[in-house]
Amino acid sequence: MTDVTRLTLAQARDALQAKTLSAVELTQAHLDAMAKARGLNAYVLETPDQALAMAAVSDARIASGTAGPLEGLPLGVKDLYATKGVHTQACSHILDGFKPDYESTVTSHLWRDGAVMLGKLNMDEFAMGSSNETSFFGPVASPWLPPHRDGAWAREALAGDKKGLLVPGGSSGGSASAVAAHLCLGATASDTGGSIRQPAAFTGTVGIKPTYGRCSRWGMVAFASSLDQAGPIARTVRDCAIMLRSMAGHDAKDATCIDAPVPDYEASIGRSIKGKKIGIPKEYRIEGMPAEIEKLWADGVAFLKAAGAEIVDISLPHTKTALPAYYIVAPAEASSNLARYDGVRYGLRVPGKDISAMYENTRRAGFGPEVRRRIMIGAYVLSAGYYDAYYVRAQKIRTLIKQDFEKAYAQGVDAILTPATPSAAFGIGEKGSTDPVEMYLNDVFTVTVNMAGLPGIAVPAGLSADGLPLGLQLIGRPFDEETLFSVASVIEESAGRVALPQPWW
Amino acid sequence: MSVDQATVRRIAHLARIAVSEEEVPHLQQELNAILSFIEELSAVDVEGVEPMTSVVPMKMVWRKDAVTDHAGADVVVANAPDSEDGFFTVPKVVE
Numbered sequence: 001m002t003d004v005t006r007l008t009l010a011q012a013r014d015a016l017q018a019k020t021l022s023a024v025e026l027t028q029a030h031l032d033a034m035a036k037a038r039g040l041n042a043y044v045l046e047t048p049d050q051a052l053a054m055a056a057v058s059d060a061r062i063a064s065g066t067a068g069p070l071e072g073l074p075l076g077v078k079d080l081y082a083t084k085g086v087h088t089q090a091c092s093h094i095l096d097g098f099k100p101d102y103e104s105t106v107t108s109h110l111w112r113d114g115a116v117m118l119g120k121l122n123m124d125e126f127a128m129g130s131s132n133e134t135s136f137f138g139p140v141a142s143p144w145l146p147p148h149r150d151g152a153w154a155r156e157a158l159a160g161d162k163k164g165l166l167v168p169g170g171s172s173g174g175s176a177s178a179v180a181a182h183l184c185l186g187a188t189a190s191d192t193g194g195s196i197r198q199p200a201a202f203t204g205t206v207g208i209k210p211t212y213g214r215c216s217r218w219g220m221v222a223f224a225s226s227l228d229q230a231g232p233i234a235r236t237v238r239d240c241a242i243m244l245r246s247m248a249g250h251d252a253k254d255a256t257c258i259d260a261p262v263p264d265y266e267a268s269i270g271r272s273i274k275g276k277k278i279g280i281p282k283e284y285r286i287e288g289m290p291a292e293i294e295k296l297w298a299d300g301v302a303f304l305k306a307a308g309a310e311i312v313d314i315s316l317p318h319t320k321t322a323l324p325a326y327y328i329v330a331p332a333e334a335s336s337n338l339a340r341y342d343g344v345r346y347g348l349r350v351p352g353k354d355i356s357a358m359y360e361n362t363r364r365a366g367f368g369p370e371v372r373r374r375i376m377i378g379a380y381v382l383s384a385g386y387y388d389a390y391y392v393r394a395q396k397i398r399t400l401i402k403q404d405f406e407k408a409y410a411q412g413v414d415a416i417l418t419p420a421t422p423s424a425a426f427g428i429g430e431k432g433s434t435d436p437v438e439m440y441l442n443d444v445f446t447v448t449v450n451m452a453g454l455p456g457i458a459v460p461a462g463l464s465a466d467g468l469p470l471g472l473q474l475i476g477r478p479f480d481e482e483t484l485f486s487v488a489s490v491i492e493e494s495a496g497r498v499a500l501p502q503p504w505w
Numbered sequence: 506m507s508v509d510q511a512t513v514r515r516i517a518h519l520a521r522i523a524v525s526e527e528e529v530p531h532l533q534q535e536l537n538a539i540l541s542f543i544e545e546l547s548a549v550d551v552e553g554v555e556p557m558t559s560v561v562p563m564k565m566v567w568r569k570d571a572v573t574d575h576a577g578a579d580v581v582v583a584n585a586p587d588s589e590d591g592f593f594t595v596p597k598v599v600e
Contacts, residue, residue: 101580213561226560255566256559324543335520342521344593349586355596356521364523372522376532377539379520380508390543395556397549402557436535437542453560478561 004029009073009185009239010266016062016072023062023072027055027116030074034118034183039158039505042168042178044079044137045087046119054116061114070246071114076184078175079120080127081107081230082219086117090221091135092125094366095347104219105251106188106230113246118184122174125368126338127195127223130442131431132173134370139428140173142166142203143181143501146427147466151504158505166425166468169199169442175233176203180500186234186243190220192227193326194446197458200233201420201471204460204498206240206488207233211479212453213258214244216251224333225256227326227450235500237459237489241265244481260479268482269489274308276487279413283319284445286422293419293470296462300417300472303461303494304487314413316404321397322448327440328381328394329451334371335378341366373436402452409477415487418445420458420471445473455481459488460498469498507537 004026007015015021031048051074058072077083080090082100089095103111111117124134132140139162145154146166157165168177172189176199179187189196191209200207208231215230222228232243245266250259280301285294301311343349343362350361367375381390408416422444432439449456454475461472472491476484508516513533517524524532578591587594 098584101576101583211561213563252566252568256561256563258561258563318549321546321549324546327539327543328546339521343586344595346584347586352596355598357523358596359521360518360523363521367522372520373532373535373539375520375522376513376516376536380512380516380536380540383516383519389547392556393546393549393551394543395558396551396554397546398557398560399554400549400551402560435538437538440542451560 005033005182007185008236009234009242010236012073012185013242017067019062023055023058023116024052026072027051027074030118030184036503037181037183037505040141040143040177040181041138042122042140042174042181042183043076043119044091044122044174047086047117051116051118058114058116068112068114069242070110072116073114073185074116074118075110076118076121076175076178076187077107078172078188078190079123080190080221081188083107083117083120087120088221090126091123091137092366092371093136093348093368094341094363098346102219105216105253106220106247109246109249115246121178121187124171124173125371126221126334127171127190127192128334128370128374129170130194130198130439131167132170133167133428134368136368140168140177141428142168142177142425143505144203144425144468145501145504147468154504163427163429165428167202167428169202169425171195172199172233176200176205176207179203179205179233179235181503181505182500186232186239188230188247189233190228190230191450192223192330193450194443196231196233197420197446197456197471197473198442200458202425202469204469204500205233205235206237206457206459207231208240208244208457208481208484209449209455210244210248210481211455213256214248214455214479214481216254216257218251218253222337224330225337226333227330236497237485237492238266238269240457241269241485263482265481265485268485271486272308273304273487273490276309276414276483277412278304278309278311278487279314279408279416280311281314281316281319281416281418283316284418286444290423292464293422296470296472297417297419299495300461300491303491304417306494307490312413314408314411314416316408316448318397318400318404319448322401322451323440323444325394325397326447326451327377328390329398331374331378332382332391333378335375335382338371338375370436398451401448405452405454414477415483416475418473418475420445420473424464424466424468424470449475454478455484457484457488459491461491461495507540508533
């Protein structure tokens with residue numbers, strides 16, 4: 001039989017329903033692929049026993065005609081989703097040994113619909129990072145080979161410190177790497193400033209951050225609560241649509257989760273985009289943008305024009321302020337959310353001479369350098385005398401950013417097309433070691449979307465001169481993920497599916 | 506705006522993160538890099554702009570004031586680094 005891990009999620013679903021493939025076979029094939037790919041470090045925990053038990057139940061449900069929409073489909077779960085009785089650490093040392101007694105709403109929706117859990121996926125610590133290098137469990141390697149390197153060289157690097165291999169992006173680096181390396185059919189991810197879309201763009205996969213409030217945040221380890229949102233990474237636009245339908249939906253346990261019906265997103269794949277108005281924001285043409293990104297963007301415009309869309313120039317004048325404002329809002333909320341890690345209720349405790357020293361020692365040892373930096377920035381911008389100058393000002397700027405989008409949508413724009421990232425993937429150990437801001441610039445095109453609470457999807461649209469995947473981003477109206485799926489599927493179709501790397505690991 | 510070394514120590518204490526004396530200069534440099542990056546916001550005209558409170562307009566929901574979580578003390582303390590008889594333990598805080 002052919003390698004069933006190469007199927008898309010939709011193809012696997014159809015094969016299971018046609019009973020030409022069993023959930024146990026499909027799951028075992030993924031577990032075997034995971035065992036061979038441990039060097040990539042995409043999974044921080046494999047759950048083979050649980051996976052096979054879930055798959056067996058799925059096979060019984062398929063046989064009895066009671067299959068759910070994701071029945072028997074093996075998925076990976078980002079380590080920030082609480083999974084009952086299973087390692088949940090947001091890849092931080094401070095949550096050592098934490099096994100929640102509850103299940104996140106999003107993952108419980110997936111299991112309700114029949115999905116199979118393969119394991120927990122690596123990520124930047126507390127989702128703070130753009131390269132998956134801040135994980136306590138070590139960096140994740142992208143399955144894409146660096147330019148001018150072969151498999152033999154890469155295998156050696158994988159066994160060593162991984163330097164020179166490519167990052168999969170972050171923070172959902174484990175999710176993106178696992179999906180691109182065919183170690184799951186799809187994965188849950190989360191996005192606070194670009195953490196779904198940037199890794200998807202870096203690995204030639206598709207990722208959608210839905211509108212704030214579309215998915216419940218309950219049971220997700222919190223980073224910045226007004227920005228965090230769950231979403232999937234998968235190999236096709238259709239696969240993302242299938243997953244999002246299950247992940248989304250009302251939850252009384254999250255007061256910011258909206259009570260509105262979840263559309264059948266898959267039905268929007270292939271729907272005509274004739275007459276749709278696509279906005280091209282001039283502010284995204286940033287200084288020093290590589291020519292290949294410019295070309296990718298122009299190609300995207302041409303694809304959509306050919307499909308009958310109307311292209312209009314728009315202006316989002318506050319774009320430039322989004323990233324610095326984000327680095328006030330997100331650390332401020334993080335410093336508050338992460339106050340709970342005090343060495344008392346869960347995880348790590350490092351003793352001290354009194355309770356204050358115990359807190360300080362625990363948090364010094366438990367948080368990595370990037371997380372400590374962000375907590376400190378947050379504590380600073382919220383501290384007496386600076387609150388108005390920083391935090392309140394940033395929240396006002398957020399209003400201005402949102403108004404920019406509202407004005408564009410009021411002119412009849414249905415979706416906005418931009419590059420997803422300012423470059424292709426870079427190497428492990430290459431960025432941010434001297435200046436943290438260098439790493440932050442990765443999110444320059446994605447962060448505006450979180451600040452405005454809008455949906456955004458990254459879809460592969462071409463390759464760099466070095467043969468690495470590049471993605472385009474589509475930004476939609478609030479709760480209009482359907483248009484994003486329609487338009488993204490046109491780009492996917494026109495650009496041709498990216499040929500993901502063959503295993504060298 | 507930039508921070509001096511005394512401010513770095515004060516912020517670290519506010520954040521309840523121990524820092525060693527050797528770490529302070531490096532941390533100061535990193536924090537100042539971030540602060541200078543966010544400094545450009547001071548040029549933005551925010552006169553008369555309402556600060557954002559909710560990114561998506563939504564009605565605040567109410568729920569019954571009822572016990573919803575009664576897993577029991579054993580479950581609640583199960584992940585604690587140290588506990589006794591269903592209680593979290595901490596170093597002595599009163600004399």
